[in-house]
Amino acid sequence: MKTQDTEQKFMKEAVRLAKDRSISVFEIRNLLDELKVGEQEE
Amino acid sequence: MKLKLQNVGGIVKPTEIILKEGLNVIRASNATGKTSFTHGLKLVSLDNQQLRNHPEFINDFSDKAIVEVDGEKRIIEKKGLSPMSKTAPLFRINGRQDIIFAMPENEFLNSVIKGEPIDKFLEGFSDAQYYKQLIEKEGVLREVRDELDNEYGNLNTEAKNAQSIRKNLEKEKKELETQQKKKVTIQTKLEEMKSKIKMNKEEEGRLSQLTEDIETFEKTIERTKGTIKSRDGTIKEMEVEQKDCKDAIERFKKEFKNVESTIEDLNKKIEELENILGEDNNDGLYKQREDVEGEIESTEKNVDGGNCLACGRTYTQAQKAQRLKVLNKQKDEIEMKIASFESDFEKYNTKIDYTKKRRNEDFLDNKQRIDVLDSDIREHTKSNNDAEKEIERNKVNLKSKQEALELVKKNVDPKIKKLLDDEEGLKRQVNAILGNISEYEESYEAVEDSEKEVVIIKAKYEFIKRVENLIREELANLKNVVKNDFNKKIMPIYNKLGFKDFKNIEIDSTFRIKVNRKGKEQELNRLSTSERVTLGVVVMLAGKEEYLPDYPFFVLDEITTAYDPARFKKIIEYLANETKTQYTIVTAFSPTGDTIKVEHKL
Numbered sequence: 001m002k003t004q005d006t007e008q009k010f011m012k013e014a015v016r017l018a019k020d021r022s023i024s025v026f027e028i029r030n031l032l033d034e035l036k037v038g039e040q041e042e
Numbered sequence: 043m044k045l046k047l048q049n050v051g052g053i054v055k056p057t058e059i060i061l062k063e064g065l066n067v068i069r070a071s072n073a074t075g076k077t078s079f080t081h082g083l084k085l086v087s088l089d090n091q092q093l094r095n096h097p098e099f100i101n102d103f104s105d106k107a108i109v110e111v112d113g114e115k116r117i118i119e120k121k122g123l124s125p126m127s128k129t130a131p132l133f134r135i136n137g138r139q140d141i142i143f144a145m146p147e148n149e150f151l152n153s154v155i156k157g158e159p160i161d162k163f164l165e166g167f168s169d170a171q172y173y174k175q176l177i178e179k180e181g182v183l184r185e186v187r188d189e190l191d192n193e194y195g196n197l198n199t200e201a202k203n204a205q206s207i208r209k210n211l212e213k214e215k216k217e218l219e220t221q222q223k224k225k226v227t228i229q230t231k232l233e234e235m236k237s238k239i240k241m242n243k244e245e246e247g248r249l250s251q252l253t254e255d256i257e258t259f260e261k262t263i264e265r266t267k268g269t270i271k272s273r274d275g276t277i278k279e280m281e282v283e284q285k286d287c288k289d290a291i292e293r294f295k296k297e298f299k300n301v302e303s304t305i306e307d308l309n310k311k312i313e314e315l316e317n318i319l320g321e322d323n324n325d326g327l328y329k330q331r332e333d334v335e336g337e338i339e340s341t342e343k344n345v346d347g348g349n350c351l352a353c354g355r356t357y358t359q360a361q362k363a364q365r366l367k368v369l370n371k372q373k374d375e376i377e378m379k380i381a382s383f384e385s386d387f388e389k390y391n392t393k394i395d396y397t398k399k400r401r402n403e404d405f406l407d408n409k410q411r412i413d414v415l416d417s418d419i420r421e422h423t424k425s426n427n428d429a430e431k432e433i434e435r436n437k438v439n440l441k442s443k444q445e446a447l448e449l450v451k452k453n454v455d456p457k458i459k460k461l462l463d464d465e466e467g468l469k470r471q472v473n474a475i476l477g478n479i480s481e482y483e484e485s486y487e488a489v490e491d492s493e494k495e496v497v498i499i500k501a502k503y504e505f506i507k508r509v510e511n512l513i514r515e516e517l518a519n520l521k522n523v524v525k526n527d528f529n530k531k532i533m534p535i536y537n538k539l540g541f542k543d544f545k546n547i548e549i550d551s552t553f554r555i556k557v558n559r560k561g562k563e564q565e566l567n568r569l570s571t572s573e574r575v576t577l578g579v580v581v582m583l584a585g586k587e588e589y590l591p592d593y594p595f596f597v598l599d600e601i602t603t604a605y606d607p608a609r610f611k612k613i614i615e616y617l618a619n620e621t622k623t624q625y626t627i628v629t630a631f632s633p634t635g636d637t638i639k640v641e642h643k644l
Contacts, residue, residue, distance in 0.1 A: 007273055014183065014509070018172040026396060028186045038501030 046110035051078030054177030141585035161553035200492035239344035272484035294404035372601030531584035572605035
């Protein structure tokens with residue numbers, strides 16, 4: 001996993017959602033799954 | 043500028059106030075008039091989101107306030123949630139009213155004056171507030187981190203379980219090795235003895251056959267016992283899971299009382315929005331936009347040199363410009379409505395997806411899982427019953443073989459008999475260990491996955507923490523950028539005002555105002571009130587110049603200016619001559635008269 005790229009993508013998306021004031025835990029979890037965080041690490 | 047207010051705070055009847063460029067002193071006989079006037083200016087400038095926190099701006103006995111600037115109207119309904127009332131501010135202030143209204147209730151000004159940190163206000167000047175929303179106490183990022191932490195805790199217990207089972211497994215295997223070695227030693231000895239003692243061939247054959255049979259039965263019985271024990275464990279786990287599923291369904295039912303009708307309602311709302319926006323709908327907003335755009339285009343194309351090329355009527359350039367202005371304004375209003383409805387549309391769709399996903403995950407999936415578990419439990423129970431029966435059958439077989447062996451042993455040498463007994467004992471131990479191993483192996487399989495899951499959860503948790511730290515860094519950076527922007531402006535403004543008390547004024551690294559008098563740093567509480575109020579307004583001016591240079595108003599409350607009239611005269615002159623601020627407004631108390639009066643000198 002290219003951590004830095006993933007982090008940047010995640011941040012961008014999370015901030016976009018925060019700006020919309022529509023962000024939820026559910027969406028953040030989805031995002032984590034989509035980015036496959038943890039699954040390719042090691 | 044002609045400002046008209048109606049139903050704003052205490053101002054009920056339509057009230058017209060003429061503002062001239064430069065200084066405007068608003069005089070009113072009681073606090074309500076002044077306060078209502080500033081409410082009016084805020085109604086002109088704040089967006090709907092911010093106005094929602096200020097119902098007091100609208101008269102208590104009215105549903106809506108009307109503000110008008112040079113004929114441009116804004117209607118703000120108390121029920122600010124009604125989609126039709128989403129009217130845009132006439133002058134955008136972008137949530138930065140703290141640097142416009144110098145009044146006693148301005149918390150930003152108060153914090154500056156008291157020497158308190160002002161970083162929380164500076165956050166509003168950049169994207170920092172969005173970052174902050176994510177990581178603060180009830181922010182979603184924090185919530186996700188806590189959730190992952192919790193999940194990690196649960197899974198970690200299971201993973202630890204897996205580890206201890208694995209350890210036991212290793213131990214049992216080692217024990218098995220030792221026992222097997224012992225068994226081999228005894229067998230070798232046995233062979234030696236047997237070769238010395240004459241034994242009849244037929245007897246020897248029967249003996250080894252029986253020993254072998256007994257071993258097989260014992261092994262089978264122990265293995266079956268291990269399987270039953272492990273299956274019992276699995277059944278218990280499945281029962282726990284089933285209970286969890288049932289609880290989740292209950293929780294879901296509590297949260298979504300009537301999920302189908304919720305979805306139906308949302309669909310209806312979407313349909314309504316589609317209708318409002320609709321392309322096929324003649325009254326739809328898309329169509330309206332298209333019409334206005336068409337009219338703008340044709341006005342631009344057809345009106346030339348004083349005549350309309352399409353109809354031939356006289357049409358001056360001024361009329362054309364006026365017409366285009368009206369049309370563009372109409373277009374802007376339609377665009378704004380479209381944007382707002384489209385964003386609602388998105389929101390409803392997200393909500394439907396979310397509700398459906400929750401319905402599937404929390405309700406349907408769990409229901410299905412309960413059924414699957416039910417049938418699994420039944421199957422496992424049946425298998426265990428069958429296994430018990432099999433053990434019983436094998437025990438009967440074992441007993442008959444053991445009896446037969448005893449008969450044969452009676453006829454052999456006592457020394458060999460002793461060895462045979464030893465060997466048999468050892469074999470029994472080995473089998474018991476084999477049974478244990480199969481039990482451990484099966485229960486290990488059940489928790490093995492959590493070990494893998496723990497790795498993923500831990501990585502996600504670490505990832506979120508890293509992102510949170512990044513956001514914190516970014517937040518600090520953004521605040522510092524804003525701080526530096528303010529600092530860049532403070533001293534130049536202070537010098538332009540001709541004030542000389544301080545050599546330096548700046549927002550320091552703790553986000554407090556720090557002053558330097560004659561080369562010596564001074565605490566803010568050492569300064570006089572009027573010095574501190576002046577400082578506060580200078581900081582506001584610095585912010586305005588950096589972040590709202592074109593905003594037409596700057597408001598000073600009488601209480602603020604009263605501290606040091608001479609200095610404030612300079613500030614007012616500065617605003618008029620050195621900045622793009624068109625209207626400097628000072629509110630003042632008037633002992634007589636019951637209407638608002640505007641004067642143009644102090």
